[in-house]
Amino acid sequence: MELNLKNNKPIIFSGVQPSGVLHLGNYLGALTQWVEMQNQSNCIFCVVDYHAITVKQEPKELSRRILDVVKAYLASGINPEKVVIFQQSDITAHTELAWILNCIARVADLNKMTQFKEKACLPDRQGGSKESVSVGLFDYPVLMAADILLYNTDSVPVGDDQVQHVELTRTLAQRFNREYGQVFKIPEVAVRKQGARIMGLDDPTKKMSKSASSPANYIALTDAPEIAAKKIMRAVTDSSSKIKYDLKKKPAISNLMTIYSLLSGVSVKKLEKDYQGKGYGDFKKDLAETVKSFLAEH
Ligand code: TYM
Secondary structure, three states: OOOOOOOOOOEEEEEEOOOOOOEHHHHHHHHHHHHHHOOOOEEEEEEOHHHHOOOOOOHHHHHHHHHHHHHHHHHOOOOOOOOEEEEHHHOOHHHHHHHHHHOOOOHHHHHOOHHHHHHHOOOOOOOOOHHHOOHHHHHHHHHHHHHHHOOOOOEEEOOHHHHHHHHHHHHHHHHHHHHHOOOOOOOEEEOOOOOOOOEOOOOOOOEOOOOOOOHHHOOEOOOOHHHHHHHHHHOOOOOOOOOOOEOOOEHHHHHHHHHHHHHHOOOHHHHHHHOOOOOHHHHHHHHHHHHHHHHHHO
16 A cells, blocks of 8 residues: 555554564554554554564574564554555665664664663573674664654654664654754654553563563464463462552562453453452453453454
């Protein structure tokens, strides 16, 4: 589909890396926002393959994953008649603008990026020390800024982990405009109040992640419903057995309640009431059924 940018609708840009299986975190943090936005906005959704190669990829596997991401977009309810879906490396302007932005970005800006610090220190990544990761991984947020600024984007719907990158995008756009005149529109970030950071099922202190070492960390959108149900039943829980939303004291059950609430449309408050006097077993059984139906429908 071609965008008709002559209308007054806002321009939305976002993307997913084809670097692993898409999971419930991607769906609840980002894709559900995209589905809601596609009716009122000019939406551009990218598969960011240049971002994926900032860590080593097997070429054939990468080609397959690019298609898998597009399939996940469609299965989540993204309508290709209403939005533009494309592969980042098909449009050379992304890397061209990234280079220009590289020349105004500062090493100090990139040194502040928490996601780089986390990824660079992962023991299973390219030797595990900051010095041995690729320059591409360090520079990744500048390419992301180029993706966004290229399309005069108004709003960038993402999960919580990408907020700092959109803030950097704003900083680079403002700096460029100050130095060279008004060129870039300054984009806003769009983050959901609930679901912006879905945590791992095996460890509620770390976010659900495509690159997690164990599949017990996530519910993949491609998981067979029965497998997903088992993962829910085995998910880590907190010490006291009350079904109560409390991110600090009960991060595990709070995460499961967020997932349950978003998939079922039942508020967290109502879940607390409904499960008064019941235990984790009952709660997990019902959540497992909800996740199973969600996966069967999508
Ligand atoms: P990526 O591929 O890691 O994740 C895709 C989207 O899913 C969100 N997300 C989550 N939301 C809630 N809970 C989680 N556990 C969770 N894990 C991931 C991410 O925030 C993201 O919205 N750098 C980006 C891709 C990108 C991009 C862009 C995004 C490249 N250029 C331009 C927006 C605009 C990334 O690695 O997302």
